[in-house]
Amino acid sequence: MAESSKEELIQLIKRVGAYLTLKMSNLLSISLRNLDSRSVGALAGLALAVVFTWRLFRSPGARQRRQPKRQAPTTSSSGDNTQLNATAMPTGVCSPLEDLGAQNVVDEFFQPVKPTLGQIVRQKLSEGRKVTCRILGVILEESSPEELQAKQATVKSSVLEVLLEITKFCDLYLMERVLDEDSEKKVILALENAGVFTSGGLVKDKVLFCSTENGRTSFVRQLEPDWHIDTNPEITSQLARFIKYQLHISPVRTERTASNVFSSPSLEQFFGCV
Template structure:
């Protein structure tokens, strides 16, 4: 009569101990997790943590609720041997009540570790975070979007869009009002640049149109464009323009193969645009 009841009680004790160990390990993980600023958690992570907490509380309450009494079973006297009785007593001696086996401890740790696997942010999330939710961006073409680095190189009837920058550029156009600009020597260079951008598929994403690609004949002309547009971010390779605009633009990214000395707190530097967003 007492065997089903004792078996059920034993199973409950084992499950309760597993939950208890899981809770202890979870508390350690949670303390490490909440040492990070909540602003850096995305809604999916917060929801997942809340869901896990609710699941643990529900399971704990379920375990504490009184179990229904087992049905009476016909008394059956199973033949037992002295050997099996000695083995059961030996196991009871080796595994005291309330103790957890190493396998249970490892199981609880694996459950928590699997739940807290870091979620890799998407490129779109990285772009928004890096740009501090900026809504308007201006960017020069040469040396940032194009492989060519000088207006003279455009006169050889060729312009090449960097393949490594395409994904970043398309993500920026999804969240920001993007303007591209460049100094050119002649009208033919303008056509070459626009054709290269079109062939790269930049205009097909819907976030950038040809009217937002601006051309000028001097470096000061590019500075004037930026001042008039008043962007949240400007991206350039010319250190003089970056220095001149530091007082007027909220943030700037100076693209330079070498790491120059920081000229202002709102000016960042990186070897390339894609490097700034962690794409290389």
């Protein structure tokens, strides 16, 4: 390789190295939980390979066109030649346009990586492995046992994707207070028709029913989950001392009752799906 090409490559490595350091710092501060070391290393290596390839295999004709044409020296153009020599780029030094081209290539590979729904769920739940969740008002369109008794149960279409994602890595238990056995059958049938049991993460034995609100509280205390999701503020308040994290679902914004209790209008909105 010619001496000038080596010098150009060294200068490019220095500029790209400094730029990658800045981009990596920004990337890691945003997406450290979503990318492992192999992913970051692969992106960095790919970006470097593309930059070097782009730099070394540019068209020679384009480089020649950027070089000013040499003029035969004449007595009348001595002043012009002096000005031309003062403004010409030194050999081996890249122009600002070349630097910008390299920067743009690196930028394309270091755009913020959008996390998947599974990554968001794990991050939001702080890697919790066991979750208990009320059914009415969270999973179903119906919000009370009386409403469930009067008509068929309907699973919210907007919550289904989140629910299935939770079952992939969490031990999920669903629970509800019902007024009769017919209501229990309606809930099981609605969940079955929605495909909740086909993912393998949730089985019918983990859908629990009780006749009182205190019964649901007792279920949660016995299971000792990392997270409990409920719509009843009294239950949320009672469990705050015993459960690591809770999510209170309420369409009306409420005051935070404890540092370990979060709130959201819906389960899907808590995970940014709406």
